[in-house]
Amino acid sequence: MQSSIDRSSPLPFYHQLKLILLAEIERQNCQPGxxxxxxHELCVRYGxxxxxxxxxxAELEAEGVIERIKGRGTFFAKPKTVEGLVQSLTGLYEDVAARGGHLRSDVRKLAVVPADAQIAADLDIEPDTPVTVVERLRYxxxxxxxxxxxxxxxxxxxxxxxxxxxxxxLYAxxxxxxxxRLVRGRRSVEAAAANPSxxxxxxxxxxxxxxxxxxxxLGVDDRPVESFVAFHRGDRSRFEVELERSSAPARPLVVVTG
Known part of the structure; x- marks a missing residue:
């Protein structure tokens, strides 16, 4: 196990340090937090x-291994949950259960309301058509x-x-x-900043x-049966998609701005 920087190695110093820190985290059985x-201590210790x-x-932070908090220091991070919600019609409940975790929901709103213009467009219904809204904070x-x-x-x-x-x-x-029965659908992911609420x-x-x-x-008759927007913590989640190359003509890349 490497414990110092090998100055004769072709590996960049930063990569060697990254490997050393990963080994130290494992050896010391570091816990989140x-x-x-x-x-400064790392500079002195490894020259x-x-x-x-x-x-x-920076690489360890990008990989979710550590988190750096300004004014406080560097900490071992909780592992991010890998979610397959983009590429398959699973719900978060099934996704978490498949990994042996427990999901609980604080139901903040459950009511029948008239569909606004955006919801009506998503569900292919007339505005003001009754829809059931479910707002949940999920743990x-x-x-x-x-x-x-x-x-x-x-x-x-x-x-x-x-x-x-x-x-x-909810899906079950x-x-x-x-x-x-949910048959197919379309999903998108974008980054945003959390507002105060x-x-x-x-x-x-x-x-x-x-x-x-x-x-x-969409359901069996291609009718939209459900729409949702979900705000996931960026420090706890990442979405993973499996890809394969196809000989069919590629769809154009769609970039949404604004």
Whole structure:
């Protein structure tokens, strides 16, 4: 196990330092929140420049291994949850359960409301058509993780407002009780900064990064049956997509600005 910088090695110093720190984290069995040595201490310990230290730490931070808090120091981070929600029609409940975690929802709103113009467009219905709105602050292993706002046409699940969604999957409920089967959909992910209200809900600093997942799901007759927007903590989540090269003509890249 490397414990010092090998100045004869072709590996860049910052990469060697990164490997040393990863080995130290494993050897010491570091727990989330444990403090790591500061920049100056690492410079002195390994005889390297601050530029080398900062590059190594920047890579570890980008990979979610550490988090650097201004004015406080560098800490071992909680591992980010890898989510496959972009490429498959799973819900967060199923995704977390598949990894052995526990998901609990604080249901903040469950009501039938008239669809506004955006929801009506997403669900291909007329404005003011009744829809059931479900707003949930969702906890993974008792830590606030994501705020989701879901809309379902009220006629598809007429008793949904009376359901307890604290500890059950909305998708499973729609399929098993109301016969609403999700067949395909479209999802997008974008980055955003948490506003004061969202930051309070998720336990973040104002302006902290969040990943915004938007989705519209369609049923067996190609009718939109559900739409949602979910605000995921950027420091706890990453989305993973499997790709394969196809001989079919590529779709144009769509870049949304504004």
């Amino acid at each position: 444990d403090r790591l040595p500061g920049d 390297i420049s601050r530029t080398v230290v900062r590059q190594a730490l 993974v292993d008792e830590e606030p993780w994501v705020l989701t706002i879901t809309h379902v046409p009220a006629d598809l699940a007429p008793g949904l407002v009376d359901e307890d969604l604290t500890d059950q999957s 409920l729609l399929e098993q009780k109301y016969g609403v 969202l930051a309070r809900s998720l336990g973040l600093a104002r302006g902290a990064p969040v990943l915004v997942l938007r989705s519209v799901s």
